[in-house]
Amino acid sequence: MPWAEALAFAAGWARDGRFGRTDWRLPNRRELRSLLSYGAARPALPPGHPFQNVFLGWYWTSTTAAPAPGYAWYVHMEGGRMFYGRKDQDCLCWPVAGETLLPRTGQTRCFDGAGEGITCAGTGQDGELLRGTLWPTPRFETRDANVLDRLTGLLWARAADAAKGTVSWAEALDIAAASGEGWRLPNINELESLVDAGSAFPALPAGHPFTHVGEAYWSSTTSAFEKNWAHALYLHKGAVGVGFKSGWDFLVWPVCGPENI
Template identity: 25%
Template sequence: MKNNRKYCQNLRFLNILYLGILLFANQCNFPSLDRVPLLDLLALRSTICLANPNDSICRSNLSTPDITSPTIAFTTPTNLATNVPICTGTPCRARVVFQFSESMDTSIQPMGGFFTWNSLSFESTPVQITYVWSTTTFPNDTFTMSFSWIWFPENQRIQIMSDAVNWKDLAGNTLNANINLEFTTGYINQSYAISDTEQINCYDDTNLSTCPAITATFPRQDGIMINTPLARNYTAPTLVNVSDYITTDLVSGLVWTSCNLGQTGPTCGGAPTIYSWANAMNACASYNSANAGSGYANRTDWRLPTRWEVHSLPNFVTFGPSMNLTAFPNPTTNSVLTLSGTSSFNTVYLLQGNVGIMTTALKSAASFIVRCVSSPTPIVTKNYQDLGDGTIRDMNSNLRWDKCTLGLSGPTCSIGTGTLLTWGAALNACSAIGPEWRLPNYNELGSLIDNRFSLPAIDPTFFPNTISAAYWTSTSAPGTTANAWTINMTNGTTQGTPKGGASARARCVRNHP
């Protein structure tokens, strides 16, 4: 006790009496230690023990306190990652995962911001986020954010920010640095069975004609090839619950809201609501919490459709609007928005409802109508097989394609020149290859578009040296009979092109085998 009293006297003299409680195990009565730096306590203990190793304080079991800030071990996706999948896991959902270096305090509700790029800067974007803590290495060291959009928008720069003070470990230490996670999403690898365009009329290069009379000069055009490759088959608007109407594409498996958002009833009465891009994303997401959480029509995976999905909607019998009016009553002629962004980040793909073409518009425009989609799971991905004879088989649609653009040949399609043709010349050139060979219709050619690739937007492994330019389809434009639809292989946009001009190229197709 004599040595202990001596130490107490020294501590009082140094005006750090409050250290005694911890260092001398209650042998001296000192004030509170609330404001004592823990490192100072340990340093003083080390000094005392160096001078007198046999002192009782040196034999006491004092554990080292946790004063280390937690860190982020890794994130999924990683910071500045590109081509990030728009959904992960089963079911496939928009998620971001943070794993920390230790167990975290889950009683604290993390706060932060979600931002998307508008071509000039990041801007705050409303979205509902749910959080789940789980265990990877330590209890509650993994934090998963799930987004109400179901899928992230395609080709979009995204930023997630949160201050370090919003995150603490079990000892109360704050995160070592603010969170600033930035990544860019890619395009989904997506494929569905392909249906016919429903075009039943035949055309020459300027006017509507009769199919038997036109067969010789404009062969195997869309109106002749009925139900090719598969007959289109929609359900009529189907009532689920009290007032939810859905239309199912029985070929692709896609389930659509029968009406544009804002319209109601079996005939889709009323005017559609006009949305901005971000509000459109959230409008579809809100359908998942409808009916007390059971979802619109008992589905909880409603989202904005992709470019590929919207591409499948038009039919080419009607004009203004170009939609199946039985399956989708009162569709209006406005443009239907997609979640697919273009390479410029500030524009998005949309379907121009009046004529059925795919085009682009500024994301900032508040002029979009919305039709939501629910897709089957699991997602079917594109699957091609090189048959080794200059043709490529689509294993999903069972279509057999020319590997090369007409006019090109060789293993890498590098011999020759891609030939510019009139519409009639393209029809005849494909038909001349052999039985069943034809110029593809709008839906068939559109199935090759793959925005994971650019300039051109097609898989270069199976379709090398494709030219980033317009390619003919066999589908005429009902509203302007002197035009046929072309698809631009640069990015998948479509337009009506005068049939008489040698202004587009061709790739031929047939059913396999």
């Protein structure tokens, strides 16, 4: 079903009190991604999960794509990729209910199917519901050559290009580890935690302190779908994809921690 129908379908569950609940909604991008297990594929869900009728296709989220507001984010349940698609195309719908302990996505605006800004009230979109924990203020604390993310406790290199250019995955692992004791290449969820879904080019919170921010970054997470590929964050857009490990396609952004904050 198209995106607007998916939003309406989830709202219909809430209106009808399906399964005794009235808080059903279309999940935002972080809520839907939270189901994923990057150690599994076909579907990319934890082994022994209780879900039925899981299709190996794209599932809508309630989060509009900031790089192209006529598109919305969706997650592919075969391998765990996350990209965005035109709001008028047909994808799957997986309603969610309840409160979330996950951080907010950062999206605060709402958009129609053509990408025009609209009033949020009654839309059921991420920009209306604002589900998730608030980000701390300030979000980031600069510590000389590093930056502490006070939301996650992770310590990031302030200069987001440790290799001074794109490298292979194996080189990225070595370069990150060589940054110092405790430093490493982040996993894909750690990288995605930096994303502000209300921003693009780059998809980082406004006023962030990072320098040398590039387009796409290696993670330490191997793809369970194809073991010679690894997950990567396309930071300019906020997308989660994959790259061939031997290819020189992505940058290196070391991380350390998390710290107890």
